[in-house]
Amino acid sequence: MTLNPNPNSVYPLNNYHRLCFLKNIIQNPNILVGDFTYYDDLENPYNFEKNVLYHFDFIGDKLIIGKFCAIASDVKFIMNGSNHPLNYFTTYPFSIFGHSWENTMSVEGTFKGDTIIGNDVWLGYNSLIMPGIKIGDGSIVAANSVVTKDVEPYTIVGGNPAKVIRKRFSNEVIDLLLELQWWNWSIEKITENIPILCSDDINRLKGLMNA
Template identity: 55%
Template sequence: MTGPNPSIKHPIPLHTRVGFLKPLVTAPNIEIGDFTYYDDPDGPDKFAEKCVLHHYPFIGDRLVIGKFCAIAEGARFIMNGANHAMSGFSTYPFNIFGRGWEEGFDPATWSKEVRGDTIVGNDVWIGMEAVILPGVTIGHGAIVAAKSVVTHDV
């Protein structure tokens, strides 16, 4: 028994809704293990755009997903770019709009809100429309229920 080739985008013949993510995702700050797949009726090709939100290269956080994970349609990974500084005079992100608003902005107020990398272990099943918040670690073999919101390590 050899199994499918992990570099094949669509490993199930005639089922283009299922795809191995490793050959589909090319973003340098997203790492995906062999045989991890995403199932979406629109196809898995836009996983990084549809499912990994607020992931800006200048922040430097990573999404790491292990081997043999199953990710259902509509699952979302909210990354650190969604966070707003909570310790300043306002939670509004004035600095990102520039044109003088960035002057006097202390990057330390924002960097305190960065919660680190988001890590998914091996053999994890993430149910339909589950939401994973920034900096969470999901351990090997975990099951994340459909429509759940993961706010802490599992």
């Protein structure tokens, strides 16, 4: 019987400690990561939380990352603590310095919500995700991109600011994949169907609807 990789192991590859299953090293309770999502860092995977920037407890925003994502080295997330109000006559954050300046400004308009990365997403080297961004299942962010807008499922984006390069598949296939949600299957079922998931055989993919 073949043993599947253990999602609760820190380093799933023996003697290769640049890559980790990310959920097992996260300390911040406001960072939530799904099973089998990995982070590969050129120096040390424990750098990941250092790359989640301006993530202040008192704001309470969350970084949520789905299952089976691939996150390359130096990917960074800018969280809501970085935002300054754009509609005021000044962007200077007076209230954070306390004293008589405390409670002199509202954070309304600066909170963009949680940052949510779907399942089976590939974030390329040195990409930057802005606050409150939603990246759909199966999407790809090219290296060195700055993502300033939400990304639809199974879409490839790139550039600064990131723009749509193309859809990965036809709408029919995308709808099928979103309906299958293979990342929520049991690990045994995933293992059994890896030859189909790692192919472009649409007919075999359709066959999984009744499996």
